[in-house]
Amino acid sequence: MTSQIFADGALEGQVIAVTGGGTGLGRAAAAELLACGASVVICGRREEVLAEAADELGPRCSWVAGDVREAADAERIVDACLERHGRLDTLVNNAGGQYFVPAEAIALKGWRAVTRLNVGGTLTMATAAYDRAMRPAGGGMVINVTLSPHHGLAGMTHSSAARAAVEGATRELAAAWAPDGVAVCAAAAGHFDTPALDKYPESVRTAAARTVPLGRLGRVEEHAWLIALLASPLGRRLSGSVVTLDGARDNWFGPWPPAGMADESGEVPTEERRRG
């Protein structure tokens, strides 16, 4: 397979680990990185999902099962990259998620579970990659997948808070690890059409596209292009940045005018000019 937008071999020689790379956005990112010439190691907890994905993605893709929340597993994942390829250039921290309930229905245990996965797992993987592969090699790139809209996502209060924490850590680690040549950035994903959305209530899924000004969900290949761009040399210069890919969803509060604001003619009244 070749990339639709990047030159053949754009990422030739790079070794990239994608957590959650067996499904959805992670799998699409892995496919694009492979198309650009990288060698890719996908990871996740389910062996059968990873084995099937790697098989379909081709010979430059391999897999290692592990839980990103466990330090020993994170170290094993990084070590697998080093053993197979002798290096790890880029880590894509894509594994994450949450469940959809109103804020007041989130139990403390649920907050902890979502925080542990999204903040804990991301930092555990990033630290393992930095300590074992990138700092010793004198460089590397960490890409943290987060969430748009940034003003908070109804039904996902725990995840909104957790991803905000990841974006804060992204900026801080970008500064802390810069002397070692390690760049850290975040890719804030809007609403994308992945099989994972099937777990949300039907009405929530169906209405999701209407919360996006562009009027449609993102396509997985669009997110994959952003990941490939961030894995390119340009990504290093974007260290400390959060790049949002969401069809203008961030800070959008809904269609203009909101219900009740227009007058009988359908127009929003304008302010009378004061003179003198």
Ligand SMILES: CCCCC/C=C/C(=O)SCCNC(=O)CCNC(=O)[C@H](O)C(C)(C)COP(=O)(O)OP(=O)(O)OC[C@H]1O[C@@H](n2cnc3c(N)ncnc32)[C@H](O)[C@@H]1OP(=O)(O)O
């Ligand atoms: C429709 C438009 C949306 C667009 C935006 C999309 C964003 C996306 O991210 S889509 C990708 C979604 N993918 C995932 O969410 C996959 C990963 N998610 C998970 O694995 C779970 O959500 C997890 C983070 C909660 C898993 O953590 P784990 O430690 O395994 O948690 P437990 O299942 O043991 O549950 C612990 C605790 O959490 C509360 N809880 C969990 N699920 C629910 C639920 N569905 N409803 C209410 N509460 C839930 C609960 O307190 C659990 O404790 P117990 O009740 O004692 O089991």
Ligand SMILES: NC(=O)C1=CN([C@@H]2O[C@H](COP(=O)(O)OP(=O)(O)OC[C@H]3O[C@@H](n4cnc5c(N)ncnc54)[C@H](OP(=O)(O)O)[C@@H]3O)[C@@H](O)[C@H]2O)C=CC1
């Ligand atoms: N789809 C969307 O609209 C959006 C998605 N996102 C984020 O993008 C990422 C990918 O989403 P998407 O592809 O849609 O969803 P998926 O549910 O398909 O992706 C989650 C992936 O993470 C893996 N994973 C989950 N927990 C762990 C863990 N503890 N250790 C290792 N791997 C784990 C899962 O594999 P396994 O279960 O085998 O471990 C799975 O492959 C997630 O972080 C998601 O929250 C953000 C904004 C919007």
